[in-house]
Amino acid sequence: MPVELNHTIVHARDNRESAAFFADVLGLEISAEWGPFIAVELSNGVTLDFATIPAESITPQHYAFLVSEEEFDAAYARIRERGVEHYADPHRQQPGAINHNDGGRGVYFMDPAGHAMELITVPYGGWPA
Structure with missing residues (x-):
């Protein structure tokens, strides 16, 4: 099997706000919510899994x-x-x-x-x- 990116975690102050912003701008939908993650799936199957962390920890x-x-x-x-x-x-x-x-x-x-x-x-x- 070739190597493919499956998902990445995107740190956010508010995972729902960031996922909704991203999905809205690109005309996508939030695809899943699992534990601390809210995912937005891209057309190639990769998901961006938004996770809330303390603002001072976001790079x-x-x-x-x-x-x-x-x-x-x-x-x-x-x-x-x-x-x-x-x-x-x-x-x-x-x-x-x-x-x-x-x-x-x-x-x-x-x-x-x-x-x-x-x-x-x-x-x-x-x-x-």
Whole structure:
């Protein structure tokens, strides 16, 4: 069997708030609640399992998601409708904008726990020839 990522735990101040925020922005649904975890499943079967931990214990992480053009349009519309601060760059120097890196589109925004979220329509380096 090839090695595949099955799930990862995402630390949150409030697991339900963070899972709901993420699911809402990407047009997904909360897929499971198990013990201290609230999961959101991605289209490739990987789940993000949100877990509440003390805020001072959260180390901000970066999560990047490859999405279709249509998914990007829908997610970006929700980001703007909800007034979520967003940026064209990871250093947050270009607020309220998207980028066109590698011939696609991308946007950065923060989740409620302070994790940097990124949506891209083309993988870094572009599509293989």
